[in-house]
Amino acid sequence: MELSKVQAPPVWHTPEGIQVSFNVVPLYHALGLHFSTFFSFLSRSTTIMLPKWDIEVFFDSIPKQIVHHPRFKTVDLGSVKAISCSAAHIAPQLAQQLRTRFPDVGKIDGAYGLSEVTAAVSIVPVPGMLNGRAKNKPGSVGIIFPGVEVRIVRPDGSLAGPNEVGELFVRGAGSALGYRGNDKATRETFVDGWVRTGDHMRIDEDGVLFFEDRAKDTLKVSGTQVSPLEIETTLLAHPDKLILDVTVAGVTGGRTADERIPRAWVVLSPAGAVLGGKEV
Incomplete structure (x- = not known):
């Protein structure tokens, strides 16, 4: 409803004049399920799904209508009008690479959420939403969804202040009750009605x-x-x-048997390849 107040309905240049959405997320994820089913009740649309992820089939499925695949720079992506990246956070650098390759995509629509709360926790707002009170700030995952409560918690269990990093706890009517057949994980994640996301977050003054x-x-x-x-x-x-x-992960090799040290696995750019992996 808020979106319809601040932006005109998009025009889709398809044979039927309706949106054609390409879902590459598995249906056993909350995002994939919502995108392929519930969202269809909001407006007329066609949803295309792959039986399994295949990058070649993905590119072949955009006849006229990512980023590091050789075909990303050569395939015609002119028919793509909108991109949405939800659930996990998308790095600003990756979002910028996507925008430079899709000429008709002004911004990457996004939201943050997890399957334990059934749907999204936050959404990146469109300018003008909530009578201009909703702020779209670069690098953020947006504003909290209606009906969702969140809090940022310090390691000692106390509440963090504005712009202070801590673990994000979430609760709402859509939260799951626990993990079936895994009491240990349920006790660790679902605490006093709150879902521990395992994500470090901060909330600013807005x-x-x-x-x-x-x-x-x-x-x-x-x-x-x-x-x-x-x-x-x-x-x-x-x-x-x-x-x-x-991508960076911890590997063995620290001062103690249980200490992990960071190791980076990288994909070199053309300039990096010329210089050589050892030099980089």
């Missing part, structure tokens, strides 16, 4: 939510908390643009 890191991915190295996401962001932001993509 009520905008920012993703910082996965709590379970954080490494403790020589007594210091080390964020794999922060390392990834730093490598991708290198001014020489030697790396296209990177």
